[in-house]
Amino acid sequence: MVSFDDLLAAVEHAHGKPIKISLVPSDTLPGLSGLWLETDMKSHILVPESHPKLLRMHVICHEFGHILLRHQGCEGLVSPMPSVFKHLGGQRGIKRMLARSPRWNELEKAAEEVAYLLSSFVMQGAPTPASNFEKVFG
Template identity: 30%
Template sequence: MDYSVARARARTAEDSLRLQEPVSMRSIQAHLESARGRRIVIKPIDNTPTDKVCGLWFGLDDLDLILHAKAASEVHRQQIVLHEFAHMILRHEQEDLSHDYAKTFFPDLGPERVVSALKRTDFFNELEVTAELLADRLASRIRRSYRQPDAEPGNFGAVFG
């Protein structure tokens, strides 16, 4: 895999968003909802059917649903959600879901409502790496948006140049 290609795709995707400052999770979500023409709902999941699940993006008949596993911190939760946003931004295709798979996550929801999901079996393929790099770029934008101009530097490089 060529990481320079993945980095370039992530940079191009971020630039194409033309996000207005200040950038926040909510502003990115609102931007995506507007661009996609549908609501995005983000919810935690307590008990996942597998221990390998961090975040899932489901396309329901009327909205996009992002589910995230319990995170160790708010920063970790943000990264999981930004990763799923990145898949949307990069236009990574979802797969049609079988009714059995849909019932695994939505036992009380009619299976016809769960239309598609982005499922992955390899966390080191180009799609996943590019999505993670874009999520990192978006997280950096959020941090920069809320940095106070007169705040103390956060590292020695900022102090000593």
């Protein structure tokens, strides 16, 4: 089993800089389930706080996928999301932005595959369900 903290440390090591994960109000990321922003000094992953815990972990692992696969950022996200930058202290110094988007392309598919793989490492240590009910709904 791999703890989430161990996974974060491994991704930070591969990335070569710290990664700050922030839960933000849902209206901060309109139409998105997650966002990765990179500066020279660190990366930020923003996830709506309204997401259930399991979905938040998956979104974070998806953004880890973009980081590990060294995907380039996307254009045009800054103007529709000014509220993002109040959580970061401004937009200066951002060199890369990538959002977990409902539009599927090759980058999104690749990041999603990595997310499932990383999630499985963390989830393998989940306790074994004690009852048949827990096996179905746990």
